[in-house]
Amino acid sequence: MTRSHSPRRHASLWFSFALAAVALVPSTGCLHLLLATGIYVMQGGNLVPPECDALEEKRVVVLCRPPASHEFRQAGAARQLADRVSGLLQDNVPGIDVVSQRKVDEWIDENDPGEFEELGRAVNADLVLLIELSHFELFNGQTMYQGNTDVTLTVVDVKDKGRRVWDKPMGEVLFPIHSGIAVQDKSAQQFQRDFVAVVANEISRNFHKHDPHANFAIDALANK
Template sequence: MRLANNRPSGHAVGAMARPAAVTLCMSLIVASLLATQSGCLGLAANLIHAAGGDKAPAAYEGLEESRVAVVTLTENSQFSDDPSARILGRNVTQLLKQQIKDIEIVREDKIANWRDTHGWDQLEFAEIGRGVDADKVLAIEVANLKLRDGATLYRGRADVVITVVDAKTGEQLYRSEMEEFTYPTTAGQYTSETTESRFQKLYLGVLAKRVARQFYPYDPRDDFALDSIVAR
């Protein structure tokens, strides 16, 4: 599968959310005032966390209050269903439902039925969106997916392009590229310690979080514990 190289037009890409920025500023002001009082540093930190001021803002917030079709493509899914595409798409969908206000996700089977009728090699995302009555299409294109680093070590890697397309106009609203996303970043998991199926689910679950969090505020500290998951 060839990843597209066209750039977005119209809407600004990755704009920071104003409400998140305002919340952060207000939280910092409150924290600075409290910090001048003895014993209030812990309270200030807790207030910032409670207000969401320590979260990184969404790169794109336009999925709110929209009906969205999540279309996940791998090199093996262009002509038929593929387990990796299905697992990744379901994980992303679940996270979006949990984190984004008033989002409606088109059912997976409805998208699959449309592709069965019109061909699995149909990659016109706007047309897919119109066919399933979506407002927007979140397209996740995965290339060069590998789960092994040598014969005895599991270590995932993939190139990913994330695109949001307006189903009505075909306009590209957002685009992001993740080149050689690798997990675990510093080591791996020996093939004697797990199965390929289990590691596949683990890797695609981590990748799904990296994809989905581009559309809602998230805690950057979550990244520090990622590699420790393989040790469990």
């Protein structure tokens, strides 16, 4: 169905965005994202389908494996990423039931995280979304932040003897893409949260409808 807007609705929407833009003028990053959102809404959206729709109407457990060489050091980031992806999938994938990360953490504390099919059976999941990080770095040198990770995604059918339903080497994810951030501008914990949010968004977009141009001003978020 073609979406249409009356002139009055157009004016109302643009007026709302203009007011918000004035309020956010001091924050360049917020302004860029606000304008992008305004254009998106006024155009009626430009959503593309997911690459993988296998998670729809399924009970899914999300497991993130940290890099093997830094498993202990990056365990916190891996858990943050799994939790963030779980929330995005729950909010955006039709009919999905995502197993809570609390249950995943409880299982990992008592079992080998490499046995992810056993995890899926233990929480009565239909599918496991396995996120594997070959590396996960926050720094570019000693004085600059620039997040850098390499991600591989695999969806496994627990009910069908661990059959691989879908997989994708996402490759390298950088944030910010074009430059770094001076370490004195924010804490490592805050930058890690920002980077995890960016990576989680890139992952979740594979499984639900999304705007392919939504990240065009992503570097502006780095300076917030």
